[in-house]
Amino acid sequence: xxxxxxLRLSQKFRQMEPCEQGWRVLNHxxxxxxxxxxxxxxxxxxxxxxxxxxTASYLRMERTPTGLQARLYVSPVLPxxxxxxxxxxLPQVYAAGNVYQGQVxxxxxxxxxxxxxxxxxxxxxxxxxxxxxxxxxAYWQLDESGIVRSVxxxxxxxxxxxxxACLIIDYIxxxxxxxxxxxxxxxxxxxxxxxxxxxxxxAHTPSRIEVGLIPARALRWLTPEELVLSQQCALxxxxxxxxxxxxxxxxx
Amino acid sequence: MSQPIGxxxxxxxxxxxxxxxxxxxxxxxxxxxxxxxxxxxCLTIAYTLDxxxxxxxxVVATEQLWQxxxxxxxxxxxGAGLAGILTYIRRHVGYVQRQIHxxxxxxxxRNLPLEEILYQKDETDLxxxxxxxxxxxxxxxxxxxxMSTLSPQQQLVIDLRLAGLEPKEIALQTGIPREQVNVVLxxxxxxLRQRIEQRARQQPxxxxxxxxxxxxxxxxx
Numbered sequence: 001x002x003x004x005x006x007l008r009l010s011q012k013f014r015q016m017e018p019c020e021q022g023w024r025v026l027n028h029x030x031x032x033x034x035x036x037x038x039x040x041x042x043x044x045x046x047x048x049x050x051x052x053x054x055t056a057s058y059l060r061m062e063r064t065p066t067g068l069q070a071r072l073y074v075s076p077v078l079p080x081x082x083x084x085x086x087x088x089x090l091p092q093v094y095a096a097g098n099v100y101q102g103q104v105x106x107x108x109x110x111x112x113x114x115x116x117x118x119x120x121x122x123x124x125x126x127x128x129x130x131x132x133x134x135x136x137x138a139y140w141q142l143d144e145s146g147i148v149r150s151v152x153x154x155x156x157x158x159x160x161x162x163x164x165a166c167l168i169i170d171y172i173x174x175x176x177x178x179x180x181x182x183x184x185x186x187x188x189x190x191x192x193x194x195x196x197x198x199x200x201x202x203a204h205t206p207s208r209i210e211v212g213l214i215p216a217r218a219l220r221w222l223t224p225e226e227l228v229l230s231q232q233c234a235l236x237x238x239x240x241x242x243x244x245x246x247x248x249x250x251x252x
Numbered sequence: 253m254s255q256p257i258g259x260x261x262x263x264x265x266x267x268x269x270x271x272x273x274x275x276x277x278x279x280x281x282x283x284x285x286x287x288x289x290x291x292x293x294c295l296t297i298a299y300t301l302d303x304x305x306x307x308x309x310x311v312v313a314t315e316q317l318w319q320x321x322x323x324x325x326x327x328x329x330x331g332a333g334l335a336g337i338l339t340y341i342r343r344h345v346g347y348v349q350r351q352i353h354x355x356x357x358x359x360x361x362r363n364l365p366l367e368e369i370l371y372q373k374d375e376t377d378l379x380x381x382x383x384x385x386x387x388x389x390x391x392x393x394x395x396x397x398x399m400s401t402l403s404p405q406q407q408l409v410i411d412l413r414l415a416g417l418e419p420k421e422i423a424l425q426t427g428i429p430r431e432q433v434n435v436v437l438x439x440x441x442x443x444l445r446q447r448i449e450q451r452a453r454q455q456p457x458x459x460x461x462x463x464x465x466x467x468x469x470x471x472x473x
């Protein structure tokens with residue numbers, strides 16, 4: 001009975017309309033909480049507010065000459081949020097036109113919530129590579145000497161991440177130079193996203209790289225060009241295959 | 253948008269931006285703020301209508317309403333105030349939802365097998381509909397009273413589940429481990445079931461409603 005009860009209740013709940021009083025107090029948190037104690041349909045409002053807040057952490061409306069356009073963003077409230085600085089050291093072009101190659105510049109960072117370890121490798125003249133590692137049963141710790149280790153967690157495992165958003169932002173102008181989505185692929189116990197970074201446009205100016213975990217559904221807010229770029233940047237065969245199937249569904 | 257929106261200070265700010273817009277002197281940062289605020293409102297309303305497609309509905313509504321703002325159709329009206337604007341936004345989001353669903357339903361119905369159409373419930377039997385509605389009201393009233401006895405975490409998980417999210421989606425959205433989501437749901441379900449059963453033993457109307465809706469017989473201890 002219990003499954004049927006909840007199934008039908010859920011269907012019924014979705015058909016119910018919040019009351020006018022609920023709508024009136026929607027933007028007044030204390031009044032809404034009080035109202036919910038006596039109004040079951042208005043519980044939808046709180047669930048909706050929660051979901052809207054989550055969506056707004058990776059989605060913004062950008063003003064364009066033709067109106068508003070939804071764009072994928074990352075923000076510090078996202079799980080696994082990491083910000084990396086990328087100095088303009090990438091291709092050191094000398095007067096004679098030679099490009100100095102061979103040096104690898106590496107940076108590692110752990111997200112503020114300790115869930116994600118991000119490694120950025122930049123080779124002179126040949127672009128960059130970003131690897132994001134996630135362990136469902138552990139968190140990352142970066143000590144003062146720069147050593148990273150995984151610390152097993154005692155609580156239940158968190159849900160593995162679906163996808164990653166990576167933004168390359170011009171440090172001076174604040175404009176987004178590239179917006180890339182990536183899939184996590186299981187490698188042993190870890191979930192790993194590996195992607196090539198198109199740093200050509202930001203090579204001569206310092207830039208910022210921002211990364212965050214997003215639901216797979218959020219990838220729909222990438223533009224067609226950004227989707228193509230994302231697939232081109234995927235370094236794992238499984239991730240590239242997943243882009244194929246996802247784009248087939250997305251286009252339907 | 254880290255602060256709760258719609259406080260009096262925010263209402264004043266929205267009014268201020270709408271006025272400056274009409275005068276053609278709104279600043280870039282104010283327009284960005286208005287766009288974010290509009291998206292937040294549209295998403296919230298859209299998620300009350302459809303927890304899975306809320307983002308799409310909300311975004312389409314935001315785009316359309318922004319056009320209306322630019323054309324001066326959606327503007328601040330003395331006497332209606334922020335409540336008037338919010339009501340207008342709500343109606344428009346509902347309109348967009350119907351638009352999107354109609355398109356999908358038309359597509360789905362073209363592909364519906366004959367058997368499914370033949371065995372669809374007759375929605376014109378008013379007596380049955382009214383009786384069922386009364387039973388639901390009885391059950392929902394009981395449930396509403398009992399929901400407030402749950403912990404805030406249980407309430408959030410139950411609200412999202414009732415809104416149609418699967419346990420995995422709830423885990424992803426809330427950052428609560430899936431195992432814990434399952435435990436919270438099963439504990440909350442069990443608790444609510446016990447409390448509703450207790451009530452039903454004292455309220456024959458509730459027992460009858462449970463029997464009618466779920467074929468569920470409340471046993472006396």
